[in-house]
Amino acid sequence: MAEKSVPTLQVEHLKKYFKTKKGWLHAVDDVSFSIESGQTLGVVGESGCGKSTLGRTILRLHEPTSGKVYFNGEDVTAFSKARMKQARSDMQIIFQDPYASLNPRMTVSQTIAYPLIIQGKYDARDKEGIAKKVREVMDMVGLAQRLVNTYPHELDGGRRQRIGIARALSLEPKFIVCDEPVSALDVSIQAQILNLMQDLQQQLGLTYLFITHNMSVVKHLSDNIMVMYLGQMVEFCEAKQLFRNPCHPYTQALLSAIPVPDPDYKTERILLEGELTSPINPAPGCRFAKRCRYATEQCFGGETPVKEVEPGHFVACHFPGKR
């Protein structure tokens, strides 16, 4: 058998259900995909589609209900507590809210040094070694050295987000879940952070799972894109391909609803009726069927097939590509 390279991350039939008063909330329901080393997978979808839960379940910040997550070929879901702690230095996360994601009682240097001490990379008494490493990481994310002893509440959103990135990078991870890292930022700051993340990926060979609801950001950064709807993958393909030939009716509607910053840009715009239904105890069949203009009887029952319409382009629909 030929040597086949192992993808950095491989997710198989991952499920995460939450128990609520009204029943089981299917936050992530049978999602499978893989990301090659050094690549970016963009995960898009609207609020409540389970994209954030997906990222957290991969990192076992939530324990998966079922399914497997392979990191460099090893099954993360089977890791012991001690092995998991060790693995955490290779798998990190960057959060959306630069205000809520930093401990207000810790200075910039304490925040960046904390993971190093927890993971035992540095002894807490080795002040000099830690300071050197902190300086190095701050430099990498473009934070001025004079900010080393400031508290998060003294800094603006862009700088705070850089601290969040520095915290994730200090452990030199291979894989980072980026959970809406730029959604809370102003456009011009957003562009600075996106450039920074791209540069870091190239320099350090990082692999990203990039979660966002912003289609233009995801197109800009991703190699592959996965579109999610109510906990399920509806479409997966190469980034450019998705914009050239969206095949799932939901993807089509989503793409057409984006306001394009060009007054002369005219395209057929699809107005979706209704809103997201609840992911609690969902009915069988396609979850998008109620809002879908092509839905037929067969969409409302049974399994929805995942079809490969082109090599590497997967669509969970009975009628992919219909328009």
Place this chain on the structure above:
Amino acid sequence: MIMKKQERIQKAREDVLNKPYEAADVKQRSLFQETWMRFRRSKTAMFGLCFLLFLVLVSITTVVIDVVTDQEIYNNYVIEQDPASRLQLPSGEHLLGMDELGRDILMRLLWGARYSLFMSLLSIVVALLVGGALGAIAGYFGGKTDNIIMRIMDVLLSMPPMLLALTVVAALGTATINVVVAVGVSFVPSFARVLRASVLQVKEQEYIEAAKAVGSSHFRIITQFVIPNSLAPIIVQGTLGVANAILTIASLSFVGLGVQSPLPEWGLMLSNARNYMREAWHITVVPGIAIMLTILSLNLMGDGLRDAMDPKLKN
């Protein structure tokens, strides 16, 4: 020539880029300093703080005097009775008059400050440690742990604090330390509740998840992330609690289950004086005002602290 001009522009640009932000970005104030700055602005809160510092100073001074003089002053002026000058009204010699057994009320007030203050402080510290720990554990772990702890707290909470303290003292006896424990126990449930509520809020913050994502243990997360960020409401509650504890201790003394005669505890002074209220107004009014002022100061300071710590009022 052209290059030079561009270089000059570039340099001018770098200068302005580097300059105006320096001062603006870095205020270098910790949260504690910011809280103190806001606290200082409230005159009433500062009054409370000053009065309490004064009481602390008085208590320390009297303790030092006792040690130095081997309790001579204490025995001669605070304990020693003088039937001849019973119920004397305030005068130049005795600024606040004499009590029902002919003791100088001013001296007794000064020497009694330590009981009200330190006993209540001690009982609140006990309550904070026990109640805080229980509340933090209940809030952080949730589920069954939460249920068991909070139901026990509910049972405690359903008894009036005074009654609870009475029961404890009645069971353990009236030693000073038992009074402290009794009052402390009666405050545990309310502190547990307050801390649990703020822990529940803090635990949802993303920085807790970030700490989990680097592999922190529960103990570290609770002690380094959850508790420091949940303290504000419980500090306020604690300050107001001290006021309540003083009242409870005074009440216990008043009904004879707290501090015992002849110690100059304020509540006890009030209790002993009540039979002579009609003959000499000052022996009830003076300790009453002392208790009132202390509690007022604590409440004012508590309110000031709450305002200073409330992030909603920030900016």
Place this chain on the structure above:
Amino acid sequence: MADNDNILEIRDLKIVYKTQEGVVEALNGASLSLKRGQTLGLVGETGAGKTTLARGIMGLIPKPPGQVVGGEIFFNGTDLLKASEHDMRKVRGAQISMIFQDPMTSLNPVMTVGEQIEEVLRAHGRSVKEAVEGAHEMLEMVGIPKERAEEYPHQFSGGMKQRIIIAIALACNPEFLIADEPTTALDVTIQYQVLVMMQKLKEQFNTSMLMITHDLGIVAQNCDYVAIMYAGQVVEYGALREIFKDPRHPYTLGLFGSIPSLSEDTDRLTPIEGMPPDPTRLPTGCPFHPRCQYATEACAQWKSEAYPVGGEHTVRCLRFQPAEKREEA
């Protein structure tokens, strides 16, 4: 006197907030105008003064710490800054309405949505019967069955709540509507539903609209005029195509360089360097010059003013100073 075509004309508006940290110059000589029946998109980043401008028009600047220190706001030819509070109360709701950003917090949770619409109508002199009928009519208009008038806000989803807020804002058929980030809290498909509906209602009632947003895409698809704000000033103003096809101000150019394009493949974005200035200590001269790639020493001394660059297009940048003025200086 103001131009009669213009429903709104703001000249040199200056508003400050006096805080502990210093004086925040929220609006620093902002000028713009809006023609009857048109939509003006007001674009800018956090702290640029967009919301202060909207509040200034509504006469809702919290005093203290806020204070209007200069300028004029002409609405239908009368200066709102000179109007009494009594007159303003008649203007608000009836002639000028406002839609707020967060649909979750701008509805009263203990009143049914029907009652909330009725309240506005009653406040402007309709009878109870008229108000109830009007409320039902408005709900149908925003695509909510009138039977749901008896329900409370928590029974509606985010998009529905925003529709209700729009219904409240349009209940008195105002001439002028201010929408402050009306769709920022909504998902993109819901955002599109709401925008389409707003556009339809606007045309139906011939309402003029000031649309505050940070999303250039929304502006391109929904507005007729654009004003770009930076540090309390309108740095560029013009008709939609003038701005989108021929942006002049370096800040506007920077904004366009910051958004990833959907139609073209760009490897790298070209963001604006640095951070927005601290509003308590704005740079001298042009407030943008510390971040501007074209800045010269003269920019720090320049007395900020807007220069016409053809059509209705004006730019507040020293680079577009007409030659004769330059010689004068």
